[in-house]
Amino acid sequence: MADSNSPIGVFDSGVGGISVLRELVRLMPGEDYIYFGDSIHAPYGTKKLEEVRELTIHNVELLLANGAKSIVVACNTATSAAVAILRKRYPDVPLVGIEPAIKPAVMNKPDSNIIVMATPMTLKQEKFQKLMAKYDDMGNIIPLPCPGLMEFIERGDLEGEDLRTYIINLFHDIDTDNIDSIVLGCTHYPFAKKMIKSIVGERIKIYDGGEGTAREMKRRLSQNGLLNDKKEKGNVIFINSKDTEDEINLCNKLLKLPF
Numbered sequence: 019m020a021d022s023n024s025p026i027g028v029f030d031s032g033v034g035g036i037s038v039l040r041e042l043v044r045l046m047p048g049e050d051y052i053y054f055g056d057s058i059h060a061p062y063g064t065k066k067l068e069e070v071r072e073l074t075i076h077n078v079e080l081l082l083a084n085g086a087k088s089i090v091v092a093c094n095t096a097t098s099a100a101v102a103i104l105r106k107r108y109p110d111v112p113l114v115g116i117e118p119a120i121k122p123a124v125m126n127k128p129d130s131n132i133i134v135m136a137t138p139m140t141l142k143q144e145k146f147q148k149l150m151a152k153y154d155d156m157g158n159i160i161p162l163p164c165p166g167l168m169e170f171i172e173r174g175d176l177e178g179e180d181l182r183t184y185i186i187n188l189f190h191d192i193d194t195d196n197i198d199s200i201v202l203g204c205t206h207y208p209f210a211k212k213m214i215k216s217i218v219g220e221r222i223k224i225y226d227g228g229e230g231t232a233r234e235m236k237r238r239l240s241q242n243g244l245l246n247d248k249k250e251k252g253n254v255i256f257i258n259s260k261d262t263e264d265e266i267n268l269c270n271k272l273l274k275l276p277f
């Protein structure tokens with residue numbers, strides 16, 4: 019039976035969710051974590067809805083079988099496809115999903131132009147459509163699907179010329195002088211933030227949902243009496259469906275990168 023000493027389970031379709039994990043570790047350093055990256059099945063964002071749902075349930079089962087006391091769905095795609103199903107299936111497990119951080123972008127500057135970069139699946143789902151409708155009259159929200167972007171991060175390519183070319187092409191038809199902020203609606207993209215900034219410029223504010231997700235998990239753990247407030251630093255265990263040393267090395271490298 020999981021208790022406050024048990025680890026927090028975190029998963030993503032690959033290594034992207036480590037951008038959420040590092041926020042969790044920063045906020046709750048005394049907790050232990052198990053991170054599962056399903057890199058062998060990545061990307062999720064261009065798959066069929068039913069397949070993403072099945073993979074997501076499998077990931078939660080794996081984390082619970084490894085003793086997780088709570089679950090962070092550190093994947094916008096999996097959250098948009100399956101979080102309602104997960105909540106029904108695991109009513110007693112504190113479970114937090116991630117969604118594009120449109121709210122802080124709108125609040126920071128009302129009536130501004132906001133680009134939301136995400137996978138095709140996230141942008142297509144009803145969950146995102148509802149989120150967009152909620153803030154529609156407070157800002158001009160422009161969805162920007164980015165098929166192929168997460169693959170650079172999966173390869174550990176955060177600074178290469180091909181990534182630069184991909185992002186230049188992505189913004190080719192967008193007048194960035196008229197853009198106020200960009201919301202990174204996929205957990206892989208914060209690892210490309212430096213490259214994105216170098217192309218769109220420093221003026222545009224960039225948001226992601228990692229910090230808000232970590233805060234929500236802390237709140238849920240506290241509500242359920244499951245916070246581990248030990249003073250020593252906790253452990254992070256990485257499991258990846260690719261199961262290679264290179265993959266685990268990439269996970270450790272990404273966790274240590276500056277924000």
Ligand code: DGL
Nearest residue numbers: 031061062063094095205
């Ligand atoms: N990291 C995932 C997300 O936040 C998606 C990448 C993918 O598997 O397509 O949406």
